[in-house]
Amino acid sequence: MFRMTGLRADARRNREKILAAARELFREQGTAVALDDIARRAGVGIGTLYRRFPDRDALILDVALEGFETVLAVVEAARAGGGGAAAVLDETFRRVVEQRERLVMPLVGGPVVRDPRVRKLQRAILGALEEVLAEGRGEGVLRADITAFDLVGAAAMACRPMPHLPREAAGALAARHVAVYLHGLRPHGAPALPDMVDPGGYLGLG
Amino acid sequence: MFRMTGLRADARRNREKILAAARELFREQGTAVALDDIARRAGVGIGTLYRRFPDRDALILDVALEGFETVLAVVEAARAGGGGAAAVLDETFRRVVEQRERLVMPLVGGPVVRDPRVRKLQRAILGALEEVLAEGRGEGVLRADITAFDLVGAAAMACRPMPHLPREAAGALAARHVAVYLHGLRPHGAPALPDMVDPGGYLGLG
DNA sequence: AGCCAACCGGAGCTTTTCCTCCAGATAGGG
DNA sequence: CCCTATCTGGAGGAAAAGCTCCGGTTGGCT
CATH class of the missing domain: 1.10.10.60 (Homeodomain-like)
Structure with missing residues (x-):
């Protein structure tokens, strides 16, 4: 078996x-x-x-690992689905929101940050998103100054726990937020962004 | 004295x-x-x-109260600053991001949700934002389907704690996110949003 | 079916956290 | 400067959480 x-x-x-x-x-x-x-x-x-x-850290680490694995799977599935970069990002964020309760990457500045499996998944996620961004810029559907780090950050924000809200309300809020954000990624008339600051390592979600 | x-x-x-x-x-x-x-x-x-x-709940409540008071002050200051609705929202979100470490509204579905002072502050915040939205729609600079609840939700997401990141990196990420989101609020070419779901009460941030 | 390695649950010991209380310190009015 | 109402910090008992261990159960191979 x-x-x-x-x-x-x-x-x-x-x-x-x-x-x-x-x-x-x-x-x-x-x-x-x-x-x-x-x-x-x-x-x-x-x-x-x-x-x-x-111990607690082992549990946190495994929760985080599953979260990162889920995100990577989501990004790869969206890319496999085809369509232009904009469609891939739409699909990615749609699924991220859908699964946001599973995407718990506890954001602890502890052992999780240093774990090699976590770092490998992060690199894979960022790498995949960078390719999508490159395509999107080529197609002219995405502003040029967005980074893969911005996108992961946006996903993290949209996955923010809101346990005080009814589940559907929190989901609707996240979905609407993401829709506005994606619309804001279009280059037309976009004002300059504040400078990025190097994150120095770990990326975490919800 | x-x-x-x-x-x-x-x-x-x-x-x-x-x-x-x-x-x-x-x-x-x-x-x-x-x-x-x-x-x-x-x-x-x-x-x-x-x-x-x-007890713990009293501490949580006071932290939350100060957070809501800060948000209300930010919104009112931005409105007092004048300019069109777009400028008011820019300023509001700029200051929210600036103060995001103070905007801790613990998101606990406990006594905080029911406290009358909290609810009063929430109503004041939502009311002020609704007026801004009404102006903005009149000026044609904001899409019509955004609600005050969306804006509070966006602020909550942008204030998401990211203790694993260096402080400046987290701040830059939030500022950039908000810039993209605000750009996404413009009506030009905006796709329809998913339906809103009634939040049934409490709103919380960071 | 029968067997056993793998697994389960919770009793119970240890460590941490909760919370109260009061002897001593301090702000600030007179 | 002095007095006192107010405040402070931490000792210490009660309660909770952390963690281990082992008698009993069960999945799954033969």
């Missing part, structure tokens, strides 16, 4: 439940949330959580 | 230090952060924190 990972089926299921609960609670209360609460919301024992994630 | 509040000078100073530390830590780690940590970062004893803020 095909094994997705080296884990047994029940273990894999529980791992997913824990990650889902962690995503929710990180978004609602931040990464300082009690691990007991995460286990409780996941419906597993605390021992199960600690077996799979030796 | 003029008393800003009923507090003694040292008490007022410490209150500010505690709020500043709380803002930082809420942004970095979320509202579940240990209150001891907040007192330590503020450089005051834990007793001082508890005397001023009887």
Whole structure:
């Protein structure tokens, strides 16, 4: 039989439940949330959580990794879908908003920032977006001074947790925001942007 | 002598230090952060924190209140500055980004949402923005389907904490994002927006 | 079906956080 | 400068969270 990972089926299921609960609670209360609460919301024992994630940072890291993987998959799927650069960006942001509750990249200035797998995913995401931008500039549908970093930042902002709002309202807000932002990316009559500052490394989302 | 509040000078100073530390830590780690940590970062004893803020919710509420007050002041100052609606929005968002580290409205679906002072400030902010929008539509410089709620949401997104980035990089990112967003608010060639969903109450930022 | 390596849950010990209380310090009016 | 109402910091008991360990359960191979 095909094994997705080296884990047994029940273990894999529980791992997913824990990650889902962690995503929710990180978004609602931040990464300082009690691990007991995460286990409780996941419906597993605390021992199960600690077996799979030796400490808080390991859990944060895995949540972040899945988030970055999802983003990369979204960008690649949008590119594979074809169309011009504008269409690719539309599709990318549409899917980012759709999956924003999964895109929890806890934004912690800790071990996550230094993890090589995270950095590799970041490079892949930025690289793919840069290619899209290059195309778009060639087609004249995108202003020239936008960087891939701007786009990742925009995605991060649109994915901002808003746990005080009903889910659909938060989703609608994000979708509308992104629509305006994308429209603002067009070169026609665009005023100059403030200077970029080197981010020096890690990019994080919601 | 003029008393800003009923507090003694040292008490007022410490209150500010505690709020500043709380803002930082809420942004970095979320509202579940240990209150001891907040007192330590503020450089005051834990007793001082508890005397001023009887529990976590009181602290969260006061941080939120100051944030909403700041936003309202920003909007009103921008309107007082004059110019057309577009200029008012430019100025509003410029200052929001400038003060984004102070605009911590913890986004917790708890007591904050129900506090009457918070709701009053929200109404004032939304009301002021609606007037600006009405002007802007009259002048033809703003697309007609944008709501005040969209604008508050945009501000919240731009204020998103990004503690993993150097401060200047995060600021530049926010400023550039807002510039693109504002450009996207112009009606020329704008595609239709997704439908709005009623937020049902509380609005929160950063 | 039968077996066993892998996994589960939570009791329970340790560490941290919560919160109260009060002896000593200080602002600021007279 | 002195007095006192107000404020401070941190010790310390209670409560919660962090973390480990092991008896019992279960998936999945044969």
